[in-house]
Amino acid sequence: MQINREHINRIFITLGDIMVENKNYLTELDAAIGDGDLGLTMSKGFSELASIVTNIHEEDLGKLLFKLGSNLANTVPSTMGTLMASGLMKAGKALKGNNSFNDEEMAAFFDNFVIGVMERGKGKPGDKTVIDSLYPASESLKESVLEGKDLRLSINEAYKASVDGLESTINMASTHGKAAVFQEKSVGKQDPGATVGKLFIEGFYKVIANL
């Protein structure tokens, strides 16, 4: 299956909608163990991407993703804004030269996205961060693609993995960012950034599963 420019546009438009829909939800989660700005930053950053994506004249999907990442970094230079931007930029660099993505390239997109996030934030799975929903999804997708599953099915499974990963953050203690000061007190609370990670996968899933 080939993911083309039109699909990418739809994915980012969908992501814009998702983040706006979840604005208050993210704010509440971040207010509990952070500074409460996550709903604002994610809705602002991703609606901006949704509004510009169709107007960017760029055939190279790698360069397109890099530009979207740069834009996100400029619009919302918060922790999550910068991490998501770093993921997009890393993936964009890795996939430079492609005008469409096959299944392996989609798996590489997520793999590099997660690496970008981990490099930028120096975090790892289990730290109660966005990585805990992104990483399992990316690993699941990688495996499904290796097994030759249909991308629609693979992304569905990846999404489920992100949901489980998000759920797993509830019992973790924060070690990064503003939540780190709460440490043990953060146990029992779902990680706000991991919630964004799950929503991010959801955007891809919603579009790709319906192709």
Added chain:
Amino acid sequence: MQINREHINRIFITLGDIMVENKNYLTELDAAIGDGDLGLTMSKGFSELASIVTNIHEEDLGKLLFKLGSNLANTVPSTMGTLMASGLMKAGKALKGNNSFNDEEMAAFFDNFVIGVMERGKGKPGDKTVIDSLYPASESLKESVLEGKDLRLSINEAYKASVDGLESTINMASTHGKAAVFQEKSVGKQDPGATVGKLFIEGFYKVIANL
């Protein structure tokens, strides 16, 4: 009648008691149209005079009063502290060389005291200040002494004049000090400083009338 050093001591001890008894009353009056410190300053300043007066080795009553004035100025350099100090210093200078005061000299004491207050504060009767209780008392005493009345009677009348003078401040509008900003709004309120003036005369009256 001769007012001697022992009488002066008793007068200042009495004044200390009076100001302490009226501490809260003066504070309330000053809080209404000023900064509310008058009870504090007057009780502090006059108790200090009461506690030192007997220990000052000074035969010359003029010099004694000057010293008491200087002390008052150092202890409570507020408006009323400085004005009362100026009154004592002016009267002390005028009466230098006397080891006791006859009736005329007592009249001169009050006359110079009021002049000292007026020179220092550049105020005049009718301005709603301490002068409005001091000046009528001083004028009354001057007249009584001229008429040759007994000092006990004269001081009683002077005291009554200060009570009336104080009462007259209720209908005046403040033009000096912190109360000046209230202007018309101060009408209807008794002047705090004039209350001190009346209490000051009261101290002399209480001692002299009982001689």
Added chain:
Amino acid sequence: MKRILNKPENYADETLKGIYKAHSDMVTYVNDDLRCYVKKDIKPGRVGIATGGGSGHLPVFLGYVGEGMIDGCSVGGVFQSPSANQMFEVTKAINAGAGVLYIYGNYTGDIMNFDMAAEMADMESDIRVESVVGADDVASAKKGEEHKRRGVAGIFYMFKIAGAAADEMMDLDNVKRVAEKVGANVRTMGVALSPCIIPEIGKANFTVEDGMMELGMGIHGEPGIDKGPLKTANEIVEIMLDNILGDNPLKAGDEVSVLVNSLGGTPKEELYIMYNKVEETLTNLGIKVVKTYLGEFATSMEMVGASLTILKLDEETKRLLLKPAHTPFFSQK
């Protein structure tokens, strides 16, 4: 009361002790009295400049004692005048043979005490003393009654410019003339958004509710000219400028210095937001801002609020204003 202190009655003296410890290279006290604050290094033959007044307004008053500014300050309790005797001790300590100028705020208690001190200086030490009072608060009395106005942040300009004049070895009459010229050309208006608390009293003796403001309130909480809902920064600045320029009109081509002062609790960010509007308005009128000061110049402890001061300059005051100065609380290159 949200305050960091020990015994409230020691507020002024412990503050002074801290200041002497922190700035022992520049300042000290005389007559064994912490409250007789003087510059260490007195220049022979220079006119001495003394000020004085209540505590609780830092850097006013003592903060301007230092190089290029003033020489001594008698310090009272919080919002209380120091005594004439303390003023006299400072006067003796800073007199360098050319006489002493008193510059202080137009408050009854201070006036009477400085007058008494001047008499003592004359009678007991043959020191010639002249006095100039700061009375820059336009909101505190109407035009024609300037002598009734309170002294607020504008006194900073008197210290700065008279200090520079004294450094040029002008004589007492000229230093006084220059200080008076500053007084005639400086206007301030303030706004308060909260009261302040005198530590020994422990509660505010007036209130400004949240969301309200009092325009023209004095730095001791003296009533202002308009109490009402809090306006925007731009609206507040417009009202201040209307009052200041209405009282002391400026025309295109005039040069001024602007001081935006925090009363204590208002952060610097907001002073700059105000200045953004001040500068825009003055520039539109063709008035040139030669020198700008922003920060805490005359405070009332933690009071929230700000004041705007405008000084109209001429060649002489401009030259003197721009000279360097250096005190523990103020530094200008």
Added chain:
Amino acid sequence: MKRILNKPENYADETLKGIYKAHSDMVTYVNDDLRCYVKKDIKPGRVGIATGGGSGHLPVFLGYVGEGMIDGCSVGGVFQSPSANQMFEVTKAINAGAGVLYIYGNYTGDIMNFDMAAEMADMESDIRVESVVGADDVASAKKGEEHKRRGVAGIFYMFKIAGAAADEMMDLDNVKRVAEKVGANVRTMGVALSPCIIPEIGKANFTVEDGMMELGMGIHGEPGIDKGPLKTANEIVEIMLDNILGDNPLKAGDEVSVLVNSLGGTPKEELYIMYNKVEETLTNLGIKVVKTYLGEFATSMEMVGASLTILKLDEETKRLLLKPAHTPFFSQK
């Protein structure tokens, strides 16, 4: 909210506009972006020093851009990191051929953006960039976890001393070495008596009740180590010194610099009351205070509270600390 402002969402930008208007002789911005704040006069061949971080902490961060200190600052929204791109623009503008040192506070958002900016500087402009983070708040993580500590007022010393090192034309490695040495020898502890309000939010997102205090609270309201009834100034200072000296022991004969910083709402008087106790205690321990700073050095808008910073000096840092510096917000002769 007792604040003088126009539209809350314009808080940071209007502050910046006011600053550029007031200090146009010294600072400007690049890339047509108010938030890319740079020194006007960049010295050829000197190591450039950049910082950056959220608004609402004046004079941190941009207030230290000027002579003898740092060269540029990217400015975020209130308590928000600026973007990597803004940092990169500042980096390009201040690079004078000798590379650029980033000195900023140890906060996740800032770290990630400065890292990204450093990559951009390397990849796109071949500018060598090194970074040092300020992490001086002893209350924010225990010994052994110093890398987790927040950066607070102590960063002032990094700016001052690294700036003086760059002025001596030290190379990037040495300027970095000096900044790291300051980092290793500086400790801060704060106390908060009230929250602050982010203008756009309009209400405090944490509380400190009247008569209470929170020891070790961060400058964005991060939880501290002890919440309880307000203690006296002397008790607070003792606790602060215990924590600071417990973490970085000093012995008789050591030389230090002390900074008593207001978080915004605490008046200078109270800083001096604190310093009175600090100096007494250090002197009793035989420790010499070489240089004292008191005032607003790192604030949280109107937050009431204060912090104490102690920097242990050696010959090199002492020499560099004492050099003159001059910015719109800080001046030292």
